[in-house]
Amino acid sequence: MRVPNNPFILSGYHSPKYFCNRKNELLWLEEQFSNERNIVLYAHRRMGKTALIKHFFYHLEKSKTASTVFVDLLGTSSMPEANKKIATAIVQKFGDFKGGIGQKMLAMISSLGATIGLDPLSGTPQVSFGLVKPTEVEKSMEAIGSFLKEIKKPVLIAIDEFQQITPYPEENSEAVFRAWTQEFPMIRFIFSGSHRQMMQTMFTDQNRPFYNSAQMLALDTIERSDYIKFIKDFFAQAKLKIKKETLEIIFEWTRMQTYYVQLVCNKLYGRGQSVTKELLMEVQQEMLNQEAPLIATYQQLLTDFQWRTLKAIAIQEMVGSPTSQEFLTKFSLGAASSVSSAMQMLLKKGFVVQENNQYTLHDTLLLRWLQQL
Numbered sequence: 001m002r003v004p005n006n007p008f009i010l011s012g013y014h015s016p017k018y019f020c021n022r023k024n025e026l027l028w029l030e031e032q033f034s035n036e037r038n039i040v041l042y043a044h045r046r047m048g049k050t051a052l053i054k055h056f057f058y059h060l061e062k063s064k065t066a067s068t069v070f071v072d073l074l075g076t077s078s079m080p081e082a083n084k085k086i087a088t089a090i091v092q093k094f095g096d097f098k099g100g101i102g103q104k105m106l107a108m109i110s111s112l113g114a115t116i117g118l119d120p121l122s123g124t125p126q127v128s129f130g131l132v133k134p135t136e137v138e139k140s141m142e143a144i145g146s147f148l149k150e151i152k153k154p155v156l157i158a159i160d161e162f163q164q165i166t167p168y169p170e171e172n173s174e175a176v177f178r179a180w181t182q183e184f185p186m187i188r189f190i191f192s193g194s195h196r197q198m199m200q201t202m203f204t205d206q207n208r209p210f211y212n213s214a215q216m217l218a219l220d221t222i223e224r225s226d227y228i229k230f231i232k233d234f235f236a237q238a239k240l241k242i243k244k245e246t247l248e249i250i251f252e253w254t255r256m257q258t259y260y261v262q263l264v265c266n267k268l269y270g271r272g273q274s275v276t277k278e279l280l281m282e283v284q285q286e287m288l289n290q291e292a293p294l295i296a297t298y299q300q301l302l303t304d305f306q307w308r309t310l311k312a313i314a315i316q317e318m319v320g321s322p323t324s325q326e327f328l329t330k331f332s333l334g335a336a337s338s339v340s341s342a343m344q345m346l347l348k349k350g351f352v353v354q355e356n357n358q359y360t361l362h363d364t365l366l367l368r369w370l371q372q373l
């Protein structure tokens with residue numbers, strides 16, 4: 001892979017060099033995996049779940065310890081769609097078609113109802129999956145499992161955005177997935193998701209199929225001193241200076257949400273100058289301006305009152321009790337009951353999250369944007 005022009009990566013994973021810390025998390029993941037335990041990884045959005053999985057996979061593949069498969073369920077809305085994503089990922093991973101398609105692979109492909117054609121450009125075989133009927137999902141998953149079971153190296157499948165399966169129209173989606181993992185006990189799984197609450201209840205509620213079936217890791221922010229060193233070193237290599245105080249401001253402003261730290265640093269680095277407070281302010285403003293169109297669409301998803309409630313929470317940053325008289329009066333929000341139902345909506349739609357008995361906005365840029373209004 002080529003060396004990136006800017007060391008602060010904004011999408012995906014490059015290599016350990018551009019990945020900060022997560023040493024303890026990596027050790028923990030390795031320990032779970034080497035002891036045949038399934039893993040749940042959850043955190044708020046943009047904290048670095050996907051990148052951490054890719055980082056873990058990088059090491060497993062490099063040391064040839066495991067065969068890794070990455071499936072992203074984002075955008076899927078039914079079991080047949082999830083099935084297709086999984087099947088496609090597996091064929092991509094194991095389908096080395098240069099020497100023809102192996103018997104086992106062929107058997108799996110045909111049982112999935114997929115078709116094999118030739119790529120018109122390269123002439124290599126290509127598999128195209130349609131959607132199986134909902135009634136055939138289990139059979140299809142079974143075929144995938146039977147194929148994977150025969151692979152000599154341990155197989156680790158990461159299913160990212162796993163919370164996505166909860167609202168599928170098939171009411172038994174969790175049960176089907178759970179049965180699948182139980183049927184193939186030698187396949188290891190990482191279930192990852194950005195809806196903390198949903199992931200937590202899915203794996204800790206006694207009445208849910210996945211109850212107590214995996215080891216859970218709540219991904220926290222990156223350790224500050226490590227992040228400071230990581231950032232300073234890249235600036236120094238380009239003969240640019242960035243002060244520790246400036247980094248503290250950045251951490252505060254982004255609340256250590258990894259993607260935003262990366263974005264600020266990427267933009268600052270891109271300016272090619274040593275960083276001053278003024279430059280930082282310019283970059284922050286640029287980020288907020290770029291966010292404006294997205295924020296307009298957010299606003300359309302909410303009623304006027306919900307939006308005002310959201311703004312009040314943003315200004316306060318952390319709110320213990322949004323229905324307290326003090327809060328209602330301070331922001332002229334009227335009746336506690338209206339705020340209470342607005343809060344329910346804001347939580348449900350993921351605008352607001354609850355953390356340590358305090359409410360706050362999920363999205364840091366939206367928070368900063370509302371604060372400057």
Ligand SMILES: Nc1ncnc2c1ncn2[C@@H]1O[C@H](COP(=O)(O)OP(=O)(O)OP(=O)(O)O)[C@@H](O)[C@H]1O
Nearest residue numbers: 009010011019020045046047048049050051194259
């Ligand atoms: N430890 C790290 N060091 C450097 N960059 C990182 C690190 N972790 C994540 N990033 C970067 O931060 C951004 C967000 O990370 P990632 O997409 O993994 O988050 P996520 O938790 O999966 O988010 P989402 O909930 O949106 O799926 C990416 O650009 C990624 O490259």
Ligand SMILES: [Mg+2]
Nearest residue numbers: 049050051160
């Ligand atoms: Mg992700």
